[in-house]
Structure formats: structure tokens, C-alpha cells
Amino acid sequence: MQIEPILALTAAVITIGAAWVLSFPSETTKRDDEFPNLPGFPIIGNLLDILGPNLKIKVHETKGPAFLRIPGLPRTLVFDDLALLRQVLGRSLPSFSIVGDPLLGLPHGIFSAVGIEHKRLRNLGVRGLSKSVLLAQFEHIKSHAEEQLVKMATENKPIIPTLFLQMYAYKTICVIMAGSDSEQLKRLESLFEPITIAGRGGQARLLPKWLDFAGSIEKGTMATDLVIKTCIEIAIERRAAMEAGKEFSDGLSALIDARDSDGSFLSDFEIASFFFTMISAGLDTTGQQSSTMFYFLANSISQQDLAALRSEVNQSFAMESEATISALPLLDAFVKESMRIFPMIPQGNRVLTDDIVLDGKKVPAGTHIGPLRDRGFLVDNPDEFRLDRFVGDDALDKKRTIEFIPFGMGERMCIGIHLARLEMKVLIATALRSYEIVKGPGSPTFAYYPFKTVKSYVTVKPLKL
Numbered sequence: 001m002q003i004e005p006i007l008a009l010t011a012a013v014i015t016i017g018a019a020w021v022l023s024f025p026s027e028t029t030k031r032d033d034e035f036p037n038l039p040g041f042p043i044i045g046n047l048l049d050i051l052g053p054n055l056k057i058k059v060h061e062t063k064g065p066a067f068l069r070i071p072g073l074p075r076t077l078v079f080d081d082l083a084l085l086r087q088v089l090g091r092s093l094p095s096f097s098i099v100g101d102p103l104l105g106l107p108h109g110i111f112s113a114v115g116i117e118h119k120r121l122r123n124l125g126v127r128g129l130s131k132s133v134l135l136a137q138f139e140h141i142k143s144h145a146e147e148q149l150v151k152m153a154t155e156n157k158p159i160i161p162t163l164f165l166q167m168y169a170y171k172t173i174c175v176i177m178a179g180s181d182s183e184q185l186k187r188l189e190s191l192f193e194p195i196t197i198a199g200r201g202g203q204a205r206l207l208p209k210w211l212d213f214a215g216s217i218e219k220g221t222m223a224t225d226l227v228i229k230t231c232i233e234i235a236i237e238r239r240a241a242m243e244a245g246k247e248f249s250d251g252l253s254a255l256i257d258a259r260d261s262d263g264s265f266l267s268d269f270e271i272a273s274f275f276f277t278m279i280s281a282g283l284d285t286t287g288q289q290s291s292t293m294f295y296f297l298a299n300s301i302s303q304q305d306l307a308a309l310r311s312e313v314n315q316s317f318a319m320e321s322e323a324t325i326s327a328l329p330l331l332d333a334f335v336k337e338s339m340r341i342f343p344m345i346p347q348g349n350r351v352l353t354d355d356i357v358l359d360g361k362k363v364p365a366g367t368h369i370g371p372l373r374d375r376g377f378l379v380d381n382p383d384e385f386r387l388d389r390f391v392g393d394d395a396l397d398k399k400r401t402i403e404f405i406p407f408g409m410g411e412r413m414c415i416g417i418h419l420a421r422l423e424m425k426v427l428i429a430t431a432l433r434s435y436e437i438v439k440g441p442g443s444p445t446f447a448y449y450p451f452k453t454v455k456s457y458v459t460v461k462p463l464k465l
């Protein structure tokens, strides 16, 4: 027997093991002035747990901030303590969001802007999603929901709903931004493929190499350049049409018209970045989140709750307008209960731009922090899907807002919250009025990083009248 290869292999294993342990020190090696590493997370445990369901419980059990270490990613201080969440999310935290802009391949946008620049972009950008813009396109949101449900039912077999619902989210955000009857809408709709490639490139940019299974950074950058160039052309065309006296009531015109109190307005590049940001931010999030709702309809909701929900959305006035659909209490509870169990973006990813004091300890500028928004496990029987948690004066979101923050809170709270909720309500109400959502074969698969999602088969069947 040859002994050298065995010795060499043993030496290699010992060397790699030692390097591994030294690079990811455990709880016992922490300094007194530092926060601990998450206890009970040896190196491999860390890897598995970020991908598994128990992270939030471990974080909760530590009773204070702790470092999460994943090889290939910056170590991140995570915490879910209520007082600290309030301190960090509720006031102006000197930080920027690390994920958003690199995910899109943008050099600079609302996610990475800080301080006054962030406020300015946010103030102007939200005009593109104002209530009047949503109201003007309400009928189109409805028809896009109907279109995708017909497609899902036409399959006439078990399907994973995500791709259909991403297309619903995409077509909806395009019509919100460019209006239903414009040259600009056609050009915007044609950008679906480059936007998807840009997103995959963004994942490759952000994820550690061992987790990067999807995209190419180079292709992503080229796709982003193409999208931005086209969006700038669209903005220029639209401005010309507005100057020629044509009237529009969509997000693009609102962005072009937007003026801050000091008269400042968005440049063409900024308008294009917003366009791109809103389309991308609204595509995966709403698409994936609605997919979890199909899962809950098929698997989790009680027959009694389902019957009550169906009867509520079947009332003749239910789908008349944005106001009537927004006022349906059980539909609202259904959307919120789904987001309690499955908040799509369970963890914040910020970088501090200044030193702060957290839990009595100094946290230096440059530290990555990850406030956990996934707090749905704190209620009684957390796995039970129950509409009554969000109905009446005792509703979870009314009494203890910080227990339920799937859209974040404070100065970086989601600016698409009203659109996303409206889209999801229109979709679910349309589905329940005309279809049955039936559980498909096989077990669902869950993903926990970077987004919290469920993949499961359902069959969409027309209701027998």
C-alpha cells in the first residue's frame, strides 16, 4: 500500500480544517467588547441554518445582537429584540441598504443613497407610485390578474405558480409606470429578458461563489446597461410627448413632473434608475409573495376561513374599485397572515455609515447589520394559518406594529407597499371568485436565503357554478 498519498491527504485535511476554524472563530474566542457569534453555530451549522428555518429562533434565544458568519459573506450583526429594532428601524439609522443596488447592477440608487440624498430620491420617487397613479390603472391590474389566472387554469394540471405570478407582477408594474396606452409601455414590456438577466448577474455579484448557481456578472452588467439606456430613451420620448400637450396619468409622467420643495427634480438617469428599480423590486417580491399565498390557499387555510373569505370577495361591490377591495377585512387578514408566516425579505441587510451604540456597545461604521423582520413565530401556535389574528381591534398589526413588519419600517420602509398589497388582493379575490386552488402532488420545498420562499404545486380549476 502506498503511504505517501494517505499522509499527504491527512496533512491537507488538517491544514484546511485549521484554516477553517481560525477564519471562523466560535463563541469562546469572542472579545469582551464584541458581540458574540451565534451560539450553537459551529461553522457548518451556520451554513445550514441560514438556509434552514431555525435561524430566527436561535437569534431570538441569544437575547441580544450576535454575529452571523457565513463563509464568503461579510459577517453580519443580527438581532430581533423589540427595543433594538425600534431603535434601529424606527429612527434615522446612518446606514445604506447593501443588497438593492448591487442586485440590480446599479452604481447608485435609492437603496445605496444615504442622508439628504436618500430623502430627496425617496420624496421624488414615491410620486411614481402615488395613490392617484394606482387608481388610474386599477382596471388594468384586474385584467392582468384575470389573464394570468386563465393561463394557469388552461394548463389543466399541477403547476408551480411563481412564473405566472411574476409575469402578473411584471405586466402590472409596467402598466403602472408607463400607462396602458402608450408607445412607452410596449418598449418597457420588451425588457423582461434583460431585466431577468440583470437580476441573475446581481445574485452572482452578491452571493458567495459556492452559492452562486445562477448568473454571470458580466452578462448582468451588459443587461443593466441596456435596460438603463432604453429607460432613458423612454423618459426622453415621454417628456417630449408631455411638452407637446399630451396628458398621462402614470408613474413615468409623475416622476418627470416631480419637484421637491426646493425645486429640485430627477435627472433622466435618475428617472431611468427608478424605473428599473421599481420594475425589478416589484417583480420578484410580489411574484414570490403571491406564490406563497397560493400555497396557503391550497394547503393551510381552514375550510371555514376559506368559505368566509370566498363569500366576502363574492359580494357584488367587492371588485368595484381600489377602495372597495381595500376595505375587505378578511382579504386583508389573508394577505397579512401569509406575510406573517412567509415574509419574503426576512432580514435587513444594511451597512452602517456612522458609529452607533447598540445594547450599550459601540458598533463601528462599516459593520453589516441585519435586523430580523421575520417575527411571525412569536405568536401562539405560529404554524397555524388563522385569519382572526388580523381581524378587529386586537389585530396583530394594530396592537404591536413591530411584531409584524414584512415591508420594514422607518425611513427605508418599502415604497411599493400600497401597490404590492393592492396587487396581491386583486389577484387573490379574482382567484377566489372564479377558481378553486387545489393542492398538487409532492411535498413543498422551502428556501430561506436570500429570500424566504416556498415552491409547491397547485392546480387552478374553474369553479363549477
Ligand code: HEM
Binding pocket: 097, 110, 111, 122, 129, 173, 277, 278, 279, 281, 282, 283, 285, 286, 289, 343, 344, 345, 348, 349, 373, 406, 407, 408, 409, 411, 412, 413, 414, 415, 416, 417, 419, 420
Ligand atoms: C410583497 C412585495 C414586497 C415586499 C415584501 C417588500 C419588502 C420590502 C422591504 C422589507 C423593504 C425595506 C428594506 C430595508 O429596510 O432596508 C423594501 C424596500 C423597498 N421596496 Fe419593497 N417590497 C415589496 C414590493 C415592492 C414593490 C412592488 C416595489 C416598487 C414598485 C418596491 C420597492 C421598494 C423600494 C424602492 C425600496 C427601498 C426603499 C428605501 O430604501 O427608501 N417594493 N421592500
